[in-house]
Amino acid sequence: MSFPPSYGGPPPWQRAGAPRPAAPPRQPRLDQPGLDEPEDADPSAAVPSTAAPSEAGTPVAEAAAAAPARTTVADRLPLAIGPTGRPMPVFPEPAPLTRHGPARVIAMCNQKGGVGKTTTTINLGAAFAELGRRVLLVDFDPQGSLSVGLGVAPHELDLSIYNLLLQRGVELADVVRPTKVANLHLLPANIDLSGAEMQLVTEVAREQVLQQALRPAYDDYDVILIDCQPSLGLLTVNALTAAHGVIVPMECEYFALRGLAMLTETIEKVQQRLNPGLEIIGVLPSMYDARTIHTREVMARVVERFGDHVFHTVIARTIRFPETTVAGEPITTYDTSSTGAASFRQLAREVLAR
Numbered sequence: 001m002s003f004p005p006s007y008g009g010p011p012p013w014q015r016a017g018a019p020r021p022a023a024p025p026r027q028p029r030l031d032q033p034g035l036d037e038p039e040d041a042d043p044s045a046a047v048p049s050t051a052a053p054s055e056a057g058t059p060v061a062e063a064a065a066a067a068p069a070r071t072t073v074a075d076r077l078p079l080a081i082g083p084t085g086r087p088m089p090v091f092p093e094p095a096p097l098t099r100h101g102p103a104r105v106i107a108m109c110n111q112k113g114g115v116g117k118t119t120t121t122i123n124l125g126a127a128f129a130e131l132g133r134r135v136l137l138v139d140f141d142p143q144g145s146l147s148v149g150l151g152v153a154p155h156e157l158d159l160s161i162y163n164l165l166l167q168r169g170v171e172l173a174d175v176v177r178p179t180k181v182a183n184l185h186l187l188p189a190n191i192d193l194s195g196a197e198m199q200l201v202t203e204v205a206r207e208q209v210l211q212q213a214l215r216p217a218y219d220d221y222d223v224i225l226i227d228c229q230p231s232l233g234l235l236t237v238n239a240l241t242a243a244h245g246v247i248v249p250m251e252c253e254y255f256a257l258r259g260l261a262m263l264t265e266t267i268e269k270v271q272q273r274l275n276p277g278l279e280i281i282g283v284l285p286s287m288y289d290a291r292t293i294h295t296r297e298v299m300a301r302v303v304e305r306f307g308d309h310v311f312h313t314v315i316a317r318t319i320r321f322p323e324t325t326v327a328g329e330p331i332t333t334y335d336t337s338s339t340g341a342a343s344f345r346q347l348a349r350e351v352l353a354r
């Protein structure tokens with residue numbers, strides 16, 4: 001993985017002093033509602049633990065603690081097949097950070113609307129924040145859905161990202177606001193941003209305006225997530241220029257595949273002309289419904305086309321997500337023990353593991 005020199009080296013989780021466990025403990029498989037139980041379901045579930053809590057302090061437990069770590073039979077059995085049709089790896093709990101920054105910038109991008117970009121931005125951000133990461137969410141859609149989803153009324157904003165981009169004297173700190181979730185901050189947007197696209201056309205280095213605007217945030221945050229608008233226009237090109245990586249949420253339906261070709265082309269152009277370090281972090285299957293054959297067929301095609309770029313984690317279709325928008329908070333706090341919350345926690349670990 002390479003990063004443009006201007007971003008100050010590798011992301012926090014790849015720096016020295018933040019070691020990842022070499023052999024992560026097996027974790028229970030994430031249950032996806034509606035998923036058929038695979039025939040070779042996680043075998044570790046059937047193997048009893050060698051040191052149950054009730055045994056603590058007993059001679060058995062002490063002997064187990066003294067013995068060198070050894071692999072169990074379950075560790076050597078194949079992993080269960082996940083919803084993407086590939087063996088589901090275990091994503092380790094990342095080590096806590098001892099200091100913050102430099103930020104890794106990730107754009108949520110897909111020119112199709114209603115595919116889960118905003119939902120992913122809010123909930124992945126909240127899951128990162130739960131892991132102790134300092135997270136800045138950037139609303140880069142004039143519709144302001146990200147702001148609404150975090151309980152902010154876009155039309156009541158005095159200052160938005162529009163002012164930061166195009167008004168002299170407005171600084172990042174003037175516009176950023178906290179959310180109900182600790183460590184999760186928001187750069188809000190509203191309809192003013194729709195005018196920015198036109199105004200940016202005449203700016204010098206018009207593709208780099210967002211990158212410049214976000215630069216002061218790099219040292220304060222570990223992750224910056226940009227929620228793009230559903231188009232491949234100048235705003236989205238700005239997001240791709242500012243980003244280290246792209247996450248592409250996609251709905252599991254046939255026409256989604258055709259749109260992805262256009263998006264890949266745009267990403268390649270930005271890589272060639274503006275941001276050589278830009279990488280596709282992953283394609284995220286969203287609104288996944290394992291009960292339909294269509295979903296499974298599309299999934300097979302997506303994996304065929306994008307291979308290991310497809311996340312192992314998928315986001316199942318559930319009414320819980322529209323409910324969280326009404327509540328104005330992430331699913332991780334709205335319904336903390338739901339499958340949707342667990343999926344985004346797993347996605348956060350998977351992104352950090354990539």
Ligand SMILES: Nc1ncnc2c1ncn2[C@@H]1O[C@H](COP(=O)(O)OP(=O)(O)O)[C@@H](O)[C@H]1O
Binds near residue numbers: 320
């Ligand atoms: N996994 C899901 N299951 C059910 N509804 C979802 C899911 N993800 C998103 N939605 C809903 O679908 C709509 C569009 O999602 P959104 O994240 O706003 O997409 P985008 O930002 O790509 O336009 C929203 O009403 C959202 O609540």
Ligand SMILES: [Mg+2]
Binds near residue numbers: 114117141146
């Ligand atoms: Mg959106």
